[in-house]
Amino acid sequence: MAIAPFAELERSPEHVHTYRLTPLGLWNARAAGHDAESVVDSLIKYSRYPVPHALLVDVAETMDRYGRLQLINDPSHGLVLRGLDKIVLIEVAKSKKLAGMLGARIDDETITVHASERGRLKQALLKLGWPAEDLAGYVDGEAHAISLAEDGWKLRSYQQEAVDGFWAGGSGVVVLPCGAGKTLVGAAAMAVASATTLILVTNTVAGRQWKRELVARTSLTEDEIGEYSGERKEIRPVTIATYQVLTSRRGGAFTHLDLFGARDWGLVIYDEVHLLPAPIFRFTADLQARRRLGLTATLVREDGREGDVFSLIGPKRYDAPWKDIEAQGWIAPAECIEVRVTLTDAERMTYAVTEAEERYRVAATARTKLPVIRALVEKHPDEQVLVIGAYIDQLHQLGEFLDAPVLQGSTTNKERERLFDAFRSGELRTLVISKVGNFSIDLPEAAVAIQVSGTFGSRQEEAQRLGRVLRPKADGRQAHFYTVVSRDTIDTEYAAHRQRFLAEQGYAYTIVDADDVLGPPLPKID
DNA sequence: CAGCTGGAAA
DNA sequence: GCATATTCCAGCTG
Numbered sequence: 268m269a270i271a272p273f274a275e276l277e278r279s280p281e282h283v284h285t286y287r288l289t290p291l292g293l294w295n296a297r298a299a300g301h302d303a304e305s306v307v308d309s310l311i312k313y314s315r316y317p318v319p320h321a322l323l324v325d326v327a328e329t330m331d332r333y334g335r336l337q338l339i340n341d342p343s344h345g346l347v348l349r350g351l352d353k354i355v356l357i358e359v360a361k362s363k364k365l366a367g368m369l370g371a372r373i374d375d376e377t378i379t380v381h382a383s384e385r386g387r388l389k390q391a392l393l394k395l396g397w398p399a400e401d402l403a404g405y406v407d408g409e410a411h412a413i414s415l416a417e418d419g420w421k422l423r424s425y426q427q428e429a430v431d432g433f434w435a436g437g438s439g440v441v442v443l444p445c446g447a448g449k450t451l452v453g454a455a456a457m458a459v460a461s462a463t464t465l466i467l468v469t470n471t472v473a474g475r476q477w478k479r480e481l482v483a484r485t486s487l488t489e490d491e492i493g494e495y496s497g498e499r500k501e502i503r504p505v506t507i508a509t510y511q512v513l514t515s516r517r518g519g520a521f522t523h524l525d526l527f528g529a530r531d532w533g534l535v536i537y538d539e540v541h542l543l544p545a546p547i548f549r550f551t552a553d554l555q556a557r558r559r560l561g562l563t564a565t566l567v568r569e570d571g572r573e574g575d576v577f578s579l580i581g582p583k584r585y586d587a588p589w590k591d592i593e594a595q596g597w598i599a600p601a602e603c604i605e606v607r608v609t610l611t612d613a614e615r616m617t618y619a620v621t622e623a624e625e626r627y628r629v630a631a632t633a634r635t636k637l638p639v640i641r642a643l644v645e646k647h648p649d650e651q652v653l654v655i656g657a658y659i660d661q662l663h664q665l666g667e668f669l670d671a672p673v674l675q676g677s678t679t680n681k682e683r684e685r686l687f688d689a690f691r692s693g694e695l696r697t698l699v700i701s702k703v704g705n706f707s708i709d710l711p712e713a714a715v716a717i718q719v720s721g722t723f724g725s726r727q728e729e730a731q732r733l734g735r736v737l738r739p740k741a742d743g744r745q746a747h748f749y750t751v752v753s754r755d756t757i758d759t760e761y762a763a764h765r766q767r768f769l770a771e772q773g774y775a776y777t778i779v780d781a782d783d784v785l786g787p788p789l790p791k792i793d
Numbered sequence: 794c795a796g797c798t799g800g801a802a803a
Numbered sequence: 804g805c806a807t808a809t810t811c812c813a814g815c816t817g
Contacts, residue, residue: 469810470809470810470811471810471811496811496812497811497812497813498812509810509811509812510811511801511802511810511811511812512811512812514801514802515801515811515812515813516801517813522813542803544802544803545802545803569803569804570803623805624805624806625806627805627806628806628807657807657808658807658808659807659808675808675809676808676809676810677808677809701808701809702807702808702809703808703809703810705808705809706809706810722806722807722808723804723805723806723807794817795816795817796815796816796817797814797815797816798813798814798815798816799812799813799814799815800811800812800813801810801811801812802809802810802811803809803810
């Protein structure tokens with residue numbers, strides 16, 4: 268999708284896709300190396316209707332705003348804000364939002380900046396609509412030899428491009444699909460930096476996965492890598508910490524902030540940067556002199572803090588559309604199908620009289636979905652099937668109906684392992700999972716996923732769930748991703764919202780009726 | 794220190 | 804713009 272690098276999909280009924288152009292999207296595209304000309308060309312090429320000239324001008328002008336101000340390191344004055352455009356510099360300098368961040372004016376294109384305000388200044392400038400390009404450089408940090416292992420594997424070309432893009436930009440975000448090897452991009456960035464590294468991850472399982480991967484793919488050994496979590500507090504040349512331990516506090520005060528100063532880190536890696544908790548943004552504002560790499564599959568947040576990712580971690584430095592990676596054979600092709608079921612009159616009545624807060628639950632967990640889901644499972648008798656939902660009650664109904672075990676948050680690790688093993692070996696064909704599937708990365712791969720309910724309209728969740736079936740299949744066959752939704756309810760609306768991100772990536776959802784899945788009704792015998 | 798429980802967060 | 808499930812940390816117990 269040529270539009271995806273700079274625009275967000277708004278609606279995508281049948282053939283016309285409506286995109287929303289946002290300044291941030293355009294600036295991210297600019298930082299990732301797309302110029303205004305290529306954006307304008309794509310707009311003209313793919314637009315359903317002639318593109319208004321004013322819009323094209325607006326696109327070009329907006330993109331041009333990024334970088335008119337630069338943060339640089341002046342040999343005699345230290346950190347300064349430089350205006351390639353003097354007027355813009357004057358305009359922003361008198362803004363109250365910048366009060367206390369700027370120092371003395373050196374000349375008509377240069378103003379000194381308090382070094383401690385580097386991050387907050389970028390945040391403020393972005394909000395003013397004049398995002399600064401940060402060219403002020405980085406401290407090297409404490410050197411630590413790290414190299415990629417050389418035993419019969421190589422970085423894939425897109426991984427190499429991602430590392431190069433990141434390193435050239437200095438700091439920022441790399442966007443790659445689930446299963447495309449983001450950890451290796453991190454490892455390669457560490458090798459380039461060859462410095463002590465702090466890796467921030469969402470949970471301990473992810474942290475251990477990082478450690479395993481680093482030991483396998485780099486020169487690092489077990490004891491050079493520390494785990495800093497609730498369980499252990501190791502600080503080593505490479506330290507993997509959970510976001511939660513850093514954001515935990517006692518009596519309102521953060522208790523583990525020292526970790527940031529515990530070593531002279533040369534690189535900070537933010538895994539799953541789309542999940543970055545609010546306090547981490549604040550700490551990161553003070554880490555602007557350290558190189559920062561953000562990794563994610565979906566640079567969308569439902570809370571609108573993309574701007575903070577842009578200013579504090581850095582702009583998008585690289586992204587590969589999912590379909591490009593698919594074309595290269597690194598992820599399996601997938602067919603996405605939305606199956607619409609018609610509620611029974613009784614269910615429709617219940618829905619109609621339900622309060623707004625409860626409506627999604629009622630629609631998403633309708634019993635009418637059960638036989639449809641079973642028919643979908645039976646449609647793929649030789650495949651491993653994951654049934655994924657958000658409501659525990661519904662999942663247990665399904666477990667019974669499909670005669671399949673249910674894996675949820677309260678399932679013990681021991682039991683999870685047992686189920687995962689059985690599923691991997693093929694002994695167990697169908698597994699029903701709750702939102703644990705959104706987090707646990709050790710979840711086995713499947714060829715078919717059936718989504719029965721979700722977290723309202725989370726695009727991020729949809730992408731994660733599709734990711735579960737994208738590992739390339741041995742014989743190159745395609746994966747299947749089904750979403751079962753209740754017609755004429757809010758379930759359909761949320762489904763449409765969830766699908767946006769993947770639709771941007773070029774995945775086309777086919778909408779079918781539940782009756783097509785169930786087959787013709789049996790003739791009545793009387 | 795293993796296991797349990799409550800609270801917080803996104 | 805919601806309400807749910809999950810996860811992790813920290814504090815307590817024996």
